[in-house]
Amino acid sequence: MKADPSLQHRLLDLQEADTREAQIAHRLATLPERAALDAITADLTALDAAIARARADAEGIGQELSAAEGEVEAVRTRAARNRARLDAGQGSAKDLQALTQDLESLAQRQHDLEEVELEVMERAEQAEAGLAEFEGARGPLVARQDGALAATGTATAQLEDERSQVAARRAGIAAEIPAALLALYEKIRATSGSGAAALRQRRCEGCHLELGASDLDRVARAAEDDVLRCEECRRILVRVNESGL
Structure with missing residues (x-):
């Protein structure tokens, strides 16, 4: 030839x-800006999953607390009703004795339930604190993701622009050969x-x-x-x- x-x-x-x-x-396929964005996105995905778990835990403990508070309130209501009957002297001596025994039993029951309620309250506070910590970390991470996304977009646009220029130059050269x-x-x-x-x-x-x-x-x-x-x-x-x- x-x-x-x-x-x-x-x-x-x-x-x-x-x-x-x-x-x-090759540069477009291995952009460090995109790698940084992917890492931040992965961290954000993991954080969102942690937030979802923490929120579910907090809601579950909240339901436990509501149930515990309901049981304590029910015992208090029953004790108050029996106390009122006992103070009024209503019923026979046997009935009044039974009311006294029931009040003693209710007092112990109330004490036990309040201990449970306190333990659930402590767990609820811990769960809410953990959820707040996770949610507080999300804002800065989203800001970092936005910054990385902008940096990736800028780097990609610059490379794509250069690639267009190179492609145009190549086409002109190829036309001469x-x-x-x-x-x-x-x-x-x-x-x-x-x-x-x-x-x-x-x-x-x-x-x-x-x-x-x-x-x-x-x-x-x-x-x-x-x-x-x-x-x-x-x-x-x-x-x-x-x-x-």
């Missing part, structure tokens, strides 16, 4: 654009990641290997418009002023 030397040199410009596009794609030469370049690039490399100081910049004496002789004797290939990596080998021939 033959091609004007200046157009062969344009392959290096095309390769430079392709390399930069690949770098931008003969179809057959461009097709060869694209075929090589599809398998090796790059389609052309400069021969600089007797070294292929694609595989970074120095050409042997016979290969250098072959390149030196080739016509200027001959399209050469590196014998090692098979990339299109573009001769430049610093080729060292």
